[in-house]
Amino acid sequence: MIWLLVLGVLAAVVATPFVIEHSRSVMSDGRRGSAPGRFVELGQGVAHYHLAGPATGPLVVCVHGLTTPSFVWAPLTKGLVALGFRVLVYDLYGRGFSDRPEGLHDKAFFNRQLDDLLSHLDIDEPFHLIGYSMGGAIAAGFAATYPARVRRLVLLASAGMTIRDTPRLRFIRTRGKAGKWLMLAAFPIQMRRGIRAEQTAQIVPPEIIEGQEAQLIFQGFIPAVMSSLRGILAKPMEGEHMALRRIGLPVLAIWGAEDGVIPASAMGQLAAWNRDVTHEVIEDAGHGLPYTHTEAVLTLIAGFLPAPDSDDWGHDT
Structure with missing residues (x-):
């Protein structure tokens, strides 16, 4: 009888994270009824x-990170709009108010979402692209895939240079359902x-x-994070960044000197792949650049993007 009890306890331990999810x-x-913005x-x-x-303003498209949906752009959007830019922000699948489709969240997955959204909005002119954290990897992947569509690229505390590799992350990435169990059990904490x-x-x-914590309420968020760890964040974006150098796309990379999520070595790695990137470091900033140091980030972006009222805003090469 003891072994039946033990088996029952083990079964409960195994099942609990899946039941909670x-x-x-x-x-x-x-749930979407009170959300600002639109749905498609x-x-x-x-x-x-x-x-x-x-x-009539030049378009800026902003791509958020692994766990912070599009609300992360609210402070920066106000500043960009005040400068005369038109700004598009959206929730990546699995986050915010967007759906939670199954499947590997790799470069092709994220490229398709942005491409579909731009097609829906009848946007076919080149635009500026800004990516934050994981969004930097997504933005670099999109720009490398569709170079004619992106005028200038801005990377904020960008992922994709080095891969965080701990025993726990390796287990989550490589162990199928066992990895999913660990992800569901450990990630909320x-x-x-x-x-x-x-x-x-x-x-x-x-x-x-509040917005970050609220993500844990919804089914599909944690699996989406896991799928991104197994997809877009599973390998460095070396090929993409080297392609961006070859095509001559202007790139600005902004880093936080106190960032504990993206290591300082990421800047050196990006410089090795693309020596033409302009790098800026905000000395007292951590990882939350768009919302903790909005004014400093906005100043750097405004100095990098052609002004909306300039004669050359639509004529980058």
Whole structure:
């Protein structure tokens, strides 16, 4: 009888993370009712987006990171719109108010979402592209795939240079359902610790903290993070960045000197792949550049992008 009890306990331990995930709230039309912005049914599911600024302004597309949906861009969007830019932000699948489709979240997956969204909006003119954290890897991948569509690229604390490699991450990336079990069991604790650590190190707007924590309420968020770890974040973006150098795309990379998520070595790695990148370091910044150091980031971006009222804003080579 003891062995039956032991088996029962083991079965409960194995099942619990999956049961908790299944019990989380499902992203639905009701949940989306109070969300700002708009929604569209694309090829992989419903996507949430927001388009702001003058219709005649040069377009800036912003891609968020692994765990922070499009609300992370709110402070920077206001500044860019005030400068005369038109700004498109959207929730990557698995985050925010967008759907949670299954499948590997690799470069092709993210390229398709952005391409589908641009097609829906009838945007065919070249635009500026900004990527934050994992969004930097996504943005670099999109620009390398569609070089004629991107005028200038801005990377904020960008992923894709070095790969974080710990025993736990290797297990999650390579062990199938066992890796998913560990992800479901351990990630909520790790994410909440990361949020608290950032609060301690930096002044983080309360709406950013609340929005990050709210992601854990919804079914499909943690599997989406895991799928990105197994996909877009599973290998360095060396080929993509070397391709961007060959085509001569202007690139600005902004780093936080106190960033505990993206190591300082990432800047050196990107410089080795593309010596034409312009690098800027914000000395007292951590990883949350768009919302902790908005003014400093905005100043650097404004100095890099052609002004909306300049004669050459639509004529980058």
